[in-house]
Amino acid sequence: MSETVKKPRGTKAQDQDIAVPVLGPVGMLRWAWTQLTSMRTALLLLLLLAVAAVPGSLFPQRPANPAVVTQYIKNNPLTGPWLDRFQLFDVYASYWFSAIYLLLFISLIGCIIPRVRAHYKALRTAPPRTPRRISRLPQYGTLVIPAGEGVTASSALEDAAGVLRKRRYRVETRDADGERPHLGAETGYLREVGNLVFHSSLVGVLVSVALGGLFGYSGQRTIVEGETFVNTLVGYDQFSPGTNFQSAWLSPYSVRLDKFEVRYDRESVKQFGQPIDFTAHVTTKDGPDAAPQQETLKVNDPLEIGGTGLYLVGNGYAPVITVRDGNGNVALQGPVPSIPTDGVYTSTVVLKVPDAKPDQLGFVGFFLPSAQLNEQGVAFSADPDPLKPQLNLNSYYGDLGLDSGAPQNVYSLDVKNLKQLNGRDLPAKGIVLDAGQTYKLPDGKGSITFDGLKRFIAVDVRHNPGQVPALVFALVAVAGLVTSLYVGRRRAWVRTGTADDGRVMVEYGLLARGEDHGLAKETAKIRRALQDGWGLNTGPGDPPGGSSSAADNGKNVAGPDSGAARNGKESS
Amino acid sequence: MTPLNPMLGQYSELFMLLAAGTYTVALIAFAWDLAKSSATLKAIDERAARQQQQSRQLVGAGAPVPAQESGNGAITADPSMRYAAERRVPARVAVALTVLAAVIHGAGVVTRGIAAGRVPWGNMYEFLTTGAWLVAVVFLLVLLRRDLRFIGTFVVALVIIMLVAASVAYWTPVGHLVPALQSYWLVIHVSIAVLSSALFTLTFAMSVLQLIQSRRESKLRGGGEDKLAFMSLVPNALSLENLSYRINTIAFVGWTFTLMFGAIWAEKAWGRFWGWDTKEVWTFVIWVVYAGYLHARATRGWTGTRAAWLSIVGYLCVVFNFTIVNQYFNGLHSYSGL
Numbered sequence: 002m003s004e005t006v007k008k009p010r011g012t013k014a015q016d017q018d019i020a021v022p023v024l025g026p027v028g029m030l031r032w033a034w035t036q037l038t039s040m041r042t043a044l045l046l047l048l049l050l051a052v053a054a055v056p057g058s059l060f061p062q063r064p065a066n067p068a069v070v071t072q073y074i075k076n077n078p079l080t081g082p083w084l085d086r087f088q089l090f091d092v093y094a095s096y097w098f099s100a101i102y103l104l105l106f107i108s109l110i111g112c113i114i115p116r117v118r119a120h121y122k123a124l125r126t127a128p129p130r131t132p133r134r135i136s137r138l139p140q141y142g143t144l145v146i147p148a149g150e151g152v153t154a155s156s157a158l159e160d161a162a163g164v165l166r167k168r169r170y171r172v173e174t175r176d177a178d179g180e181r182p183h184l185g186a187e188t189g190y191l192r193e194v195g196n197l198v199f200h201s202s203l204v205g206v207l208v209s210v211a212l213g214g215l216f217g218y219s220g221q222r223t224i225v226e227g228e229t230f231v232n233t234l235v236g237y238d239q240f241s242p243g244t245n246f247q248s249a250w251l252s253p254y255s256v257r258l259d260k261f262e263v264r265y266d267r268e269s270v271k272q273f274g275q276p277i278d279f280t281a282h283v284t285t286k287d288g289p290d291a292a293p294q295q296e297t298l299k300v301n302d303p304l305e306i307g308g309t310g311l312y313l314v315g316n317g318y319a320p321v322i323t324v325r326d327g328n329g330n331v332a333l334q335g336p337v338p339s340i341p342t343d344g345v346y347t348s349t350v351v352l353k354v355p356d357a358k359p360d361q362l363g364f365v366g367f368f369l370p371s372a373q374l375n376e377q378g379v380a381f382s383a384d385p386d387p388l389k390p391q392l393n394l395n396s397y398y399g400d401l402g403l404d405s406g407a408p409q410n411v412y413s414l415d416v417k418n419l420k421q422l423n424g425r426d427l428p429a430k431g432i433v434l435d436a437g438q439t440y441k442l443p444d445g446k447g448s449i450t451f452d453g454l455k456r457f458i459a460v461d462v463r464h465n466p467g468q469v470p471a472l473v474f475a476l477v478a479v480a481g482l483v484t485s486l487y488v489g490r491r492r493a494w495v496r497t498g499t500a501d502d503g504r505v506m507v508e509y510g511l512l513a514r515g516e517d518h519g520l521a522k523e524t525a526k527i528r529r530a531l532q533d534g535w536g537l538n539t540g541p542g543d544p545p546g547g548s549s550s551a552a553d554n555g556k557n558v559a560g561p562d563s564g565a566a567r568n569g570k571e572s573s
Numbered sequence: 574m575t576p577l578n579p580m581l582g583q584y585s586e587l588f589m590l591l592a593a594g595t596y597t598v599a600l601i602a603f604a605w606d607l608a609k610s611s612a613t614l615k616a617i618d619e620r621a622a623r624q625q626q627q628s629r630q631l632v633g634a635g636a637p638v639p640a641q642e643s644g645n646g647a648i649t650a651d652p653s654m655r656y657a658a659e660r661r662v663p664a665r666v667a668v669a670l671t672v673l674a675a676v677i678h679g680a681g682v683v684t685r686g687i688a689a690g691r692v693p694w695g696n697m698y699e700f701l702t703t704g705a706w707l708v709a710v711v712f713l714l715v716l717l718r719r720d721l722r723f724i725g726t727f728v729v730a731l732v733i734i735m736l737v738a739a740s741v742a743y744w745t746p747v748g749h750l751v752p753a754l755q756s757y758w759l760v761i762h763v764s765i766a767v768l769s770s771a772l773f774t775l776t777f778a779m780s781v782l783q784l785i786q787s788r789r790e791s792k793l794r795g796g797g798e799d800k801l802a803f804m805s806l807v808p809n810a811l812s813l814e815n816l817s818y819r820i821n822t823i824a825f826v827g828w829t830f831t832l833m834f835g836a837i838w839a840e841k842a843w844g845r846f847w848g849w850d851t852k853e854v855w856t857f858v859i860w861v862v863y864a865g866y867l868h869a870r871a872t873r874g875w876t877g878t879r880a881a882w883l884s885i886v887g888y889l890c891v892v893f894n895f896t897i898v899n900q901y902f903n904g905l906h907s908y909s910g911l
Contacts (some may be wrong), residue, residue, distance in 0.1 A: 040868065040871065040872045041872055041873075041874075041875075043868065044865055044868045044869060047861055047865045048861075048862070048865045048883075049865060050861055051858045051861040051862050051865065052856055054854050054856060054858050054861070055854070057849055057854050058851040058855060058898070058902060062849065064848075064849075065848065065849070065850070074613050084716055092849075093849050102778070138796060145609065219845075259781075266748065266749050267578060268576065268577050268749070269746060269747070269748040269749065270746065271745065271746050271748065272746075272748040272749070275747045275748070275749070275751060276751060276752060277750070277751070277752065278752055279752045280754075300752040300755070300842065301750070301752070301753070301755060301756040301841050301842050302841070303839075303841060303844065310840075310844055312842070312843060313843035314843065314844070387730040408752040418855045440635050456778070461843070462842040462844075463844075463845060465845070467842065469845060471846065472846075475836075476833075478829075479826070479829055479830070479833065481828060482826060483826055486826065487822075515871075516818065516870070518815070518819055518872075522674070
């Protein structure tokens with residue numbers, strides 16, 4: 002981010018005046034832009050973003066759990082609607098959250114662009130001029146080359162330039178043939194490059210996410226053993242396309258669930274019956290005429306097919322049920338997916354039989370994989386494996402309301418307009434069916450048979466074209482981050498001269514731009530290299546770092562332009 | 574799937590217990606070291622006085638004068654945090670005991686992993702025991718380079734709290750992983766998260782000390798009375814700030830990887846790399862807070878105390894994310910196992 006130290010350009014001329022300057026519209030805009038792209042604003046926006054993200058974890062969110070949100074508003078009639086008004090149930094798509102991150106990114110871009118320009122210029126500019134008094138730099142030292150070694154002031158400077166070039170400094174020698182030749186050197190330009198790359202990549206990540214939202218899609222589907230899912234719009238139970246997605250882009254592959262295997266933990270005491278493996282054996286076809294392929298689908302191991310990913314996100318039991326109506330005809334036949342509600346697969350079952358005549362039939366109740374009775378005589382499931390599968394149902398007859406055309410949830414039955422046939426409180430009691438059993442409904446309304454048991458899986462199908470770019474940008478961002486944190490941007494100056502007795506005096510100094518705890522070590526290395534080159538021994542009274550600054554506490558920002566160093570730090 | 578070894582699991586718990594006991598003794602030794610600080614300080618003062626005398630003699634010979642604020646006016650320890658010549662016997666005993674405890678603790682972590690036939694970070698109990706071990710190891714590793722024994726009391730106390738919390742509140746016998754956790758990303762994502770958290774733990778301790786020290790410094794500068802004499806064992810606020818910044822940069826890079834690898838794993842498991850799940854939200858919040866911290870260090874008026882507060886807030890978010898979010902917030906990470 003650019004620094005606030007600079008005064009807004011619009012006010013420069015008015016600085017001398019005591020009267021409050023009139024900025025005018027352009028000046029105002031400029032002022033606003035300077036404020037927005039200032040480091041302090043960016044920091045505040047960043048902290049605001051952290052705070053703004055929190056409510057999304059405190060309140061249920063619509064994109065993840067729409068039903069929970071509805072329930073929450075119902076339970077909190079006073080606060081619920083207000084929270085909703087402030088979009089607290091959809092925080093990450095809300096106006097205020099979007100405003101924060103968009104402002105942050107505008108501030109970011111407004112900061113990157115001038116800094117790219119400035120750094121481009123810096124890359125093409127020679128290292129800065131040598132300060133008059135090198136001794137005031139945070140790292141400073143001197144060396145003396147005895148006379149008669151054949152070393153002159155200018156050759157010593159050339160040697161020093163060589164040492165610095167070897168250490169990847171950009172070096173510029175000045176007054177090479179003068180009385181006091183000197184050089185300026187700079188290294189670590191990559192630090193700012195890394196910094197800029199990091200921040201630009203964040204913009205790239207944001208754009209990638211937007212790309213996914215525009216051109217991706219996701220859908221859900223339950224597949225019972227033996228069933229085939231075909232990747233067309235009608236094949237989905239639920240489908241949420243991206244804003245610009247066209248259903249013609251769906252690749253017409255198919256996936257058949259041959260068998261779904263579950264293994265439970267039978268070793269551990271505390272976690273007995275906890276699932277330890279889910280494996281779906283599937284047969285896939287890339288298109289209607291493609292050759293079938295055997296594959297497996299597991300949690301954490303999605304199926305890649307037709308440019309989409311198929312993810313195993315749920316599973317349960319689908320009891321196979323036959324319902325005959327009052328006329329004795331089969332009105333429904335097939336597996337009915339039940340929704341597991343706990344770890345032992347106590348599952349809710351809803352059965353709507355609109356084809357039953359003369360009255361439509363409806364069933365609501367539980368499926369229990371290992372039914373047992375507790376002390377109160379209430380059935381419960383003792384194990385997730387189907388050791389004694391059982392259906393416990395209430396039944397209803399009347400108009401299911403499906404003919405009106407209004408959409409209904411297949412997993413819930415509205416009993417308002419229905420008459421109950423079976424139930425715990427009715428003389429006919431509830432329906433209890435073990436596998437293979439048939440129950441005749443009262444009043445000759447028909448019968449229901451529990452034929453057998455199948456498993457089903459719930460899969461998410463996703464296509465996100467922004468995924469790969471997001472990953473690439475994220476990786477580049479990390480590379481940039483590491484570079485900007487650990488490459489030191491350093492400047493070095495050397496000045497040489499010949500004393501009256503023929504000795505060559507060398508003084509050198511280093512300055513870090515930004516946080517740099519390795520400056521003292523770097524100085525010591527340069528000193529060692531210079532000494533080795535000139536065949537000087539480390540004598541007594543020669544400080545190991547070769548530095549006059551005793552307080553090395555990691556912040557080497559004192560020196561000629563220490564104020565600027567502190568505030569002109571590179572990290573953004 | 575490798576069969577469980579409950580017997581070895583029990584040995585692991587025994588190791589944890591032994592380690593907790595040893596840490597406790599180490600804690601007492603660290604506290605003793607602080608309590609004895611007046612004697613240590615006297616020794617430091619005497620040495621400083623001697624040095625001053627020597628340097629005064631040397632000044633004549635043209636040698637540089639150490640610019641360190643010491644002698645009778647010493648209010649803080651050596652800012653370089655290098656080991657000094659004084660023998661601090663209780664501190665040495667404390668470090669030796671911490672090493673011993675960490676070895677036993679490490680045995681507990683390793684046996685737990687072998688007993689379960691997988692990495693030992695599949696539930697809260699294991700996160701805590703392994704995390705506590707990493708905190709101790711990171712602390713000891715930093716001790717190799719710098720004399721950070723002044724935060725020993727703090728760090729070891731925290732390790733003990735983590736071990737006790739693991740055994741009391743989150744105890745879980747050796748078990749298999751649920752399918753959702755069976756992924757090599759568990760090894761990568763969680764290990765980096767735990768390691769970064771261990772580093773954040775250290776910087777949290779240093780930031781707290783920095784705040785105390787900076788208050789004390791300004792009070793002493795104003796001629797106030799020194800009520801926290803033991804803080805003389807702690808280096809000055811600026812050097813604390815600089816070292817914790819260095820550690821925080823490493824931890825921040827680690828946390829960035831945690832976030833990224835978590836996203837990659839989320840894509841593999843749930844089909845999307847980011848979905849604002851509660852755990853994702855908090856991991857993001859922590860990342861942003863520490864990003865704010867890094868920026869604060871480069872913003873005028875935000876260095877020093879304010880930056881330290883950001884580092885503390887960041888760590889509180891880490892703790893919140895681990896305890897409250899894991900237990901009370903509903904989300905896709907809820908199966909983390911209690």
